[in-house]
Amino acid sequence: MDGFVATATQQLRAGLPLDLEVPYEAFTRQQREPYYRYAYSKLASQTEAREAVNDFFVKLHHRWQEALRSDNLAAFAWKMLHDHIVDVLRRRDRRPTPVDTAFFPVSSMLWSVDGDPLDAVLTRIDLYRALARLPERQRTCFWLRHVLGYSAVEIAGITGISASTIRSHLQHATRQLARALRLQDDWSVPAPRKAP
Numbered sequence: 001m002d003g004f005v006a007t008a009t010q011q012l013r014a015g016l017p018l019d020l021e022v023p024y025e026a027f028t029r030q031q032r033e034p035y036y037r038y039a040y041s042k043l044a045s046q047t048e049a050r051e052a053v054n055d056f057f058v059k060l061h062h063r064w065q066e067a068l069r070s071d072n073l074a075a076f077a078w079k080m081l082h083d084h085i086v087d088v089l090r091r092r093d094r095r096p097t098p099v100d101t102a103f104f105p106v107s108s109m110l111w112s113v114d115g116d117p118l119d120a121v122l123t124r125i126d127l128y129r130a131l132a133r134l135p136e137r138q139r140t141c142f143w144l145r146h147v148l149g150y151s152a153v154e155i156a157g158i159t160g161i162s163a164s165t166i167r168s169h170l171q172h173a174t175r176q177l178a179r180a181l182r183l184q185d186d187w188s189v190p191a192p193r194k195a196p
Helices: 002-015 024-043 046-062 064-069 073-091 101-107 117-132 136-147 152-159 163-180
Strands: none
Touching: 024 046, 024 073, 024 136, 024 152, 046 064, 046 073, 064 073, 073 152, 117 136, 117 163, 136 152, 136 163, 152 163
16 A cells, blocks of 8 residues: 555656645755754764755755655655765765764763763763664664654654654664663663753
């Protein structure tokens, strides 16, 4: 059924006049902030994140008609953004990794460990290693939820994945992280702290 609906939607979009399609400006207004926050969390530089997102939106503009005709506009744009961030990291001669330890300033929002600061750093390193082993979609959902603080519904709007699938990815990621970090079965991820 879902495949049929997606195909029908795609066929409908292909026949619509341009003025009835999603305006590019509205899409960029809606996605600019979450895209910038994601880019900043990966590049650890406000300037580079701003430049990367601006460059990405130029690329998206050139492929806008293709994006509109895709089955899922948000998913199409998210994939482009992800690939663009990887390219930026490669140009910086930084090998892109699933989770890069350069993002410790952003990850401090995830949670803190009371007591010894060294314990807090070691806990975060263990978390990064465990995150790196997650499948990409689970890792992305976890990052957007627990590092950047977006709800499942907001993540769905950013990535084009349904909210129920987001919740499933988050549950699987939490269970795998708990096993990897040897935590109790009833462990849950602490609520993310908002950036100051």
